[in-house]
Amino acid sequence: MRKLYEARDDETVEGALRCPRCGAAYPIIDHIPRMLPEDLAGEMRALNQGFFARHPGLLSRAQKGDGNSESARALKRTFRSFSFQWNAFGDMYGFWEDNFLDYVEPLTPEFFEGKLGCDAGCGFGRHLRYAVEYGAEVVGLDLSEAVLAAYRNTRDNPRAHVVQGDIYRPPFAPKTFDFLYSIGVLHHLPDPMAGFCSLVRYVKPGGRLFAWVYGPRGGVSESVTRALRRATTRMDYRLLRALCVALAVGLRLFSHYPYRLLSKVPALAGLAQRLPIHDHHRYPFRVVVADAFDRLSVPLVRYYSRDELRRWCESTGLVDPQIRRRFRNNESWRVLGTVPA
Ligand SMILES: C[S@@+](CC[C@H](N)C(=O)[O-])C[C@H]1O[C@@H](n2cnc3c(N)ncnc32)[C@H](O)[C@@H]1O
Numbered sequence: 277m278r279k280l281y282e283a284r285d286d287e288t289v290e291g292a293l294r295c296p297r298c299g300a301a302y303p304i305i306d307h308i309p310r311m312l313p314e315d316l317a318g319e320m321r322a323l324n325q326g327f328f329a330r331h332p333g334l335l336s337r338a339q340k341g342d343g344n345s346e347s348a349r350a351l352k353r354t355f356r357s358f359s360f361q362w363n364a365f366g367d368m369y370g371f372w373e374d375n376f377l378d379y380v381e382p383l384t385p386e387f388f389e390g391k392l393g394c395d396a397g398c399g400f401g402r403h404l405r406y407a408v409e410y411g412a413e414v415v416g417l418d419l420s421e422a423v424l425a426a427y428r429n430t431r432d433n434p435r436a437h438v439v440q441g442d443i444y445r446p447p448f449a450p451k452t453f454d455f456l457y458s459i460g461v462l463h464h465l466p467d468p469m470a471g472f473c474s475l476v477r478y479v480k481p482g483g484r485l486f487a488w489v490y491g492p493r494g495g496v497s498e499s500v501t502r503a504l505r506r507a508t509t510r511m512d513y514r515l516l517r518a519l520c521v522a523l524a525v526g527l528r529l530f531s532h533y534p535y536r537l538l539s540k541v542p543a544l545a546g547l548a549q550r551l552p553i554h555d556h557h558r559y560p561f562r563v564v565v566a567d568a569f570d571r572l573s574v575p576l577v578r579y580y581s582r583d584e585l586r587r588w589c590e591s592t593g594l595v596d597p598q599i600r601r602r603f604r605n606n607e608s609w610r611v612l613g614t615v616p617a
Contacts, residue, residue, distance in 0.1 A: 290327065292334055302447075303327060303334050307431075308423050310440045311447040315348040316355055316419075323421065350466050351419075353509075353575040358399070359421035360513040361573060365566035366400030366425030371559075376406045378602075379459050379488050381610065387484075388412035391454035396443050396475055397461025401426030401436070408435040412455075415448070417441050443471045450477050457486040463578045469588050476592040481617040485594065490579045491607030497552035498606070501571050508572035520568035527564060532557035555604050585611055 292301045293309055302311045303320075305327050312320055321328060321335075328335050377384070380403075388410035395404045398416030404426060407414045413435040416426050423440045430436035441447045443458070443465065456479050462468040472487060479485050508516055531551040538548035548554065556564050582599050589597035594613030602608045 290330075292331070301334055303331070306424060306427070308427055308438050308440055309447070312419070312440055313351070313442045313445060315351050319352060319355055347466055350575060354464060355420050357513070357573045357575060358419070361566070361569055362400040362420065362422035362425045364513075364517060365562060365569065366422070366429065367562060368402060368405065368429050369560065369563070372402040373406050376403045379403070379610070380457060380486055382598075382612070383457075383484075383486065385410040387455075392452070394446075394448070394453045394456040394475075394478065396446070396456055396458040397464075398422070398426050398438070399460075401429040401438070403457070403459055404436055404438075405430050405433070407457075408433045411435075413437075415439055415453075417443070417446055419443070444474050446474070446478060448478050451480045453479050453483060455479065455484040455486070457488075459488045462487055463490045463580065464574050464576050466576060468578060468580075469591070472588045473592055476594070476615055479615040481615055483615050485611075485613055485615055487611045488602075489585070489609050489611065490577070491601065491609050492579050492581060493606050495552070504572055505577075509575050511573075513573065516573055517565070517569060520565045520572065523568045524561060524564040527553055527556065527568075528561070532564075580609060582609065585609055589613055 287307060288304050289307055291304045293304065293311075294301045302309055303324070304310070305324050310320060385406075388407050389412070391412045393407060393412045393414045395401075395407060395414055395416045398404045398418045399422045401416055404414055404416040408430065415437045416423070416430070417439050418426060419440070419442055421440075423438050427438045430438065439447060443461070456475055458471075458475060462471050465471040468489070475487075476485055508519070511519070531554055535548045535551045535554040535557050538544040538551075553567075556567060559567075582601075585599050586597070589599070589611065592613075593616045595616050597611065597613035600610045600612075602610055
C-alpha cells in the first residue's frame with residue numbers, strides 16, 4: 277500500500293492508501309485507514325460527507341456497495357449498533373486491566389513483550405491499550421466506528437495502531453502476527469466458525485491464537501434478555517439507551533445492593549450468588565448501562581458448547597488447543613492454540 281496524501285506531524289490525519297497491484301484506494305479518515313467491505317460503502321459515505329467532498333477522487337469505490345442481501349443487512353445492523361455503543365460508552369477505567377488479564381488467562385503480561393499482534397474486533401480499544409502497555413506492537417481491527425474510540429483510547433502509545441476492516445477480509449498479509457486475540461466478537465458474526473478460520477490465516481506458524489466466546493446460557497436473566505431482544509434489536513439507539521439506564525437502576529436496587537449485603541452473611545452467600553448479573557455490582561453505573569445495551573442491541577448472538585469449539589480447533593489444525601470454561605454469572609469459553617507450521 278502507498279500513501280496518497282501526506283502527514284501532519286508523523287501521522288497521516290487524512291488521505292488514502294492505494295494498492296499498487298489493483299489500484300484500489302482506501303480512505304484514511306480521522307487518522308484511521310478505512311478498509312471496509314463494499315457493503316458498508318454507503319455507511320462510510322454518509323458518515324464522512326465532508327471528507328468525500330474534499331477528496332471527490334476517492335468517491336468511486338465509496339459509491340459502490342450498498343448491498344441489500346440478508347448478510348449485507350446483518351452487517352449494516354452490526355456496524356450501526358456497535359458504532360453507537362462504543363462511541364456512547366467507550367470510557368477507559370483502571371479495572372479494564374484486570375478484566376483483560378482475566379479474559380486472556382493463561383496469557384500473562386510477559387507474553388506480549390516484543391511481539392507483533394492483532395486485536396480482532398477491538399471495540400473501543402480497552403484490551404489493545406494493555407496489550408501495547410505490556411510491550412507488544414498491536415493492530416486493533418474493528419468493523420464499526422468504534423475505531424474512533426479505540427484511536428482516542430490508545431493514541432498516546434505509538435505501538436498501538438487502529439484499522440477499520442472486516443474479520444472475514446482483514447487488510448493484512450497472511451502469516452503476519454505473532455499472536456492474535458479476539459474477545460467477545462466471534463459470537464456476533466453471521467458465521468463465527470468462518471471468522472475463526474479466517475483469523476488463523478493471519479498468524480505466523482507457531483504463533484498463538486486466543487478467542488473468548490459465549491458459552492451456553494440459561495436462567496431468568498437470559499430468558500428476560502431473549503424476550504426483550506425481540507423488540508430492542510430494532511429500537512432507536514437513543515431510546516434503547518434510556519431503557520438501559522432504567523434497567524441498570526433496577527439491577528442496582530434489586531441485585532447489586534442486595535448482593536453486597538447478602539454476601540457478607542455466610543449463611544446467605546449462596547442466595548447472593550443467585551442474584552442476576554450480580555458481579556456487575558463492582559462496576560460503575562455507566563458500565564452496567566453499557567452492558568445492558570450490549571446484550572439488548574447487537575443483532576446477532578450465538579452460544580457455543582465445548583464440542584462445537586473443539587470442531588473449530590480441529591478444522592484449523594490448531595496445535596495443543598485448550599478450551600477452558602470461564603464462569604462469572606454466565607458461562608463462556610477461552611480458546612487458545614498454536615497455529616501449525
Ligand atoms: C462486544 S464488542 C467487543 C469489543 C472488544 N473486543 C471488547 O471486548 O471490548 C464486538 C466488537 O466486534 C466488532 N465486530 C463485529 N463484527 C465484526 C467484523 N465482521 N469484523 C471486525 N469487527 C467486527 C464490533 O464492531 C464490536 O466493536
